[in-house]
Amino acid sequence: MTDSVTMEFTGYRRQDGRIGVRNHVAVIPVSVTASAVAKQLAAEGAAWVRSTPHQMPLHPPEAARDRIRTVLEGIGKNPNVAAALFVALGNETIDAQRLADDVAKTGRHVETLSIRDIGGTRDALERGRQKIERLGKSANRARREAADASELVVAMECGGSDATSGFAANPAVGNACDRIVEAGGTGVISETPEFIGAEHILAERCVDDDVRERLLDYVERREQMAALMDVDFRGAQPSPGNQRGGLTTLEEKSLGAIAKGGTTPLRDVVPYGHQLPVGGGFAVMDSPGYDVESVSGKVAGGAQIVVFTTGRGSTTGNPIAPVIKVTGNSNTYERMHENMDIDASRVLRGESVETVGEALFERIGATADGELTAAERHRMEEFAINDIPSNEIKQLGEPT
Amino acid sequence: MKGETYDGAAIVLTDDDTVATALDDLRTGRTFTIDDRIVELVEDVEFGHKFALEAIDSGERVTKYGEVIGEATQPIEPGEWVHTHNLRSLRAQPDAEGES
Numbered sequence: 001m002t003d004s005v006t007m008e009f010t011g012y013r014r015q016d017g018r019i020g021v022r023n024h025v026a027v028i029p030v031s032v033t034a035s036a037v038a039k040q041l042a043a044e045g046a047a048w049v050r051s052t053p054h055q056m057p058l059h060p061p062e063a064a065r066d067r068i069r070t071v072l073e074g075i076g077k078n079p080n081v082a083a084a085l086f087v088a089l090g091n092e093t094i095d096a097q098r099l100a101d102d103v104a105k106t107g108r109h110v111e112t113l114s115i116r117d118i119g120g121t122r123d124a125l126e127r128g129r130q131k132i133e134r135l136g137k138s139a140n141r142a143r144r145e146a147a148d149a150s151e152l153v154v155a156m157e158c159g160g161s162d163a164t165s166g167f168a169a170n171p172a173v174g175n176a177c178d179r180i181v182e183a184g185g186t187g188v189i190s191e192t193p194e195f196i197g198a199e200h201i202l203a204e205r206c207v208d209d210d211v212r213e214r215l216l217d218y219v220e221r222r223e224q225m226a227a228l229m230d231v232d233f234r235g236a237q238p239s240p241g242n243q244r245g246g247l248t249t250l251e252e253k254s255l256g257a258i259a260k261g262g263t264t265p266l267r268d269v270v271p272y273g274h275q276l277p278v279g280g281g282f283a284v285m286d287s288p289g290y291d292v293e294s295v296s297g298k299v300a301g302g303a304q305i306v307v308f309t310t311g312r313g314s315t316t317g318n319p320i321a322p323v324i325k326v327t328g329n330s331n332t333y334e335r336m337h338e339n340m341d342i343d344a345s346r347v348l349r350g351e352s353v354e355t356v357g358e359a360l361f362e363r364i365g366a367t368a369d370g371e372l373t374a375a376e377r378h379r380m381e382e383f384a385i386n387d388i389p390s391n392e393i394k395q396l397g398e399p400t
Numbered sequence: 401m402k403g404e405t406y407d408g409a410a411i412v413l414t415d416d417d418t419v420a421t422a423l424d425d426l427r428t429g430r431t432f433t434i435d436d437r438i439v440e441l442v443e444d445v446e447f448g449h450k451f452a453l454e455a456i457d458s459g460e461r462v463t464k465y466g467e468v469i470g471e472a473t474q475p476i477e478p479g480e481w482v483h484t485h486n487l488r489s490l491r492a493q494p495d496a497e498g499e500s
Contacts, residue, residue: 163447163448164448167403167413167421167448168411172403175401175403198467234491234492246422246448246450247448248484249469249470249490251490252464252469252470259465347411347423348423350408352402352403353401353403353411353413
């Protein structure tokens, strides 16, 4: 490891002690029926007003409800959020006022808006604008102060992978993850289905039996969920396309994916959307492979920055956390330059993974300090919550 | 993971690895000096595919990312292409029909 394992930046200190790298007012719908209003309010507002529209119903089954509530509360509490507005139609099973109260306990200014109580969409938009103006004034009181990498939770993700992801982009991200951990911060990977075939290697990295058991339980459940949909990971991976690209075995493919998590001990495993440890080393969050839901879960868990590898060229971002795009494919970097932040294809021109990892670590620091990422410049703000389908609860029981 | 590259044409992800990955479409006879070993390709190896850095016995484990990615199903020479014809998973068996 080189000597560049310190990182200093300025961030927004919240009353709960965390450091935000952005200063957003979050407009958070409680259900799908409030999503259009939330989205419109953010679209009309200033750049720091961000909405998290989603598809969750008014009355989800209990297990799904707990998960949705955890994610919505987590978004409100994300360090990048200075103040929040929860928008409801008015009859959701998840109570907007209680959600707001729970988020307000962190010292944030939080408001609620009920579309039915106010008398419809037009009045809700009008009242929403007024509330956002007040929330903005609260947010404007935040000032940047000195912070370091030990206060960061950095989420690693991949989407639109190709052969270069496994040998260039993901190992470079893993190298940066090791640096974050060495600097005292937290690095987290998710996408549990991608562990299948390499779960024994992640298990060996676990700090104790408890963490190991939870990790293996999540992997087993994801494999059972896949089986419910007649998908057999072990039989079908690597796919014929992967094989043509040079991947021979399932463990090789999975190792390429978990390479994003670097090489340090695995200290904690948390359920989807739950709070991630701060100053906690390397951690795993259980999540689906679908990248937008996976990123949203980690941001709900408190990640301030996301690092996202893509060989074929994904453009997705997140409304709350800056997303740094890394590609190992030089063609993608050239063709989609405006959507990419880090060129890991330098590895194909003779640079080491370590060199690219160092450049990425520095970019994470600059992003924390306020430099906009490609996804932020283009206002790419995808958001989605991972639902728990009823048939899954019926057949596999409630998730832990 | 250090991930050293050689002539910008092959990458070895860790010092423990027994295979390298081609960063270009490589031709028979291409040689690489990797640490103090000289590895000469005995067949063509396409971009993204692997070749052996040392002699690997049948049944011996093959290492990439510093971890076992499977076992050799036949003896493999240094510089030989390593893929489904001579390496198999220890964690899963792809469908016999090769369906996706």
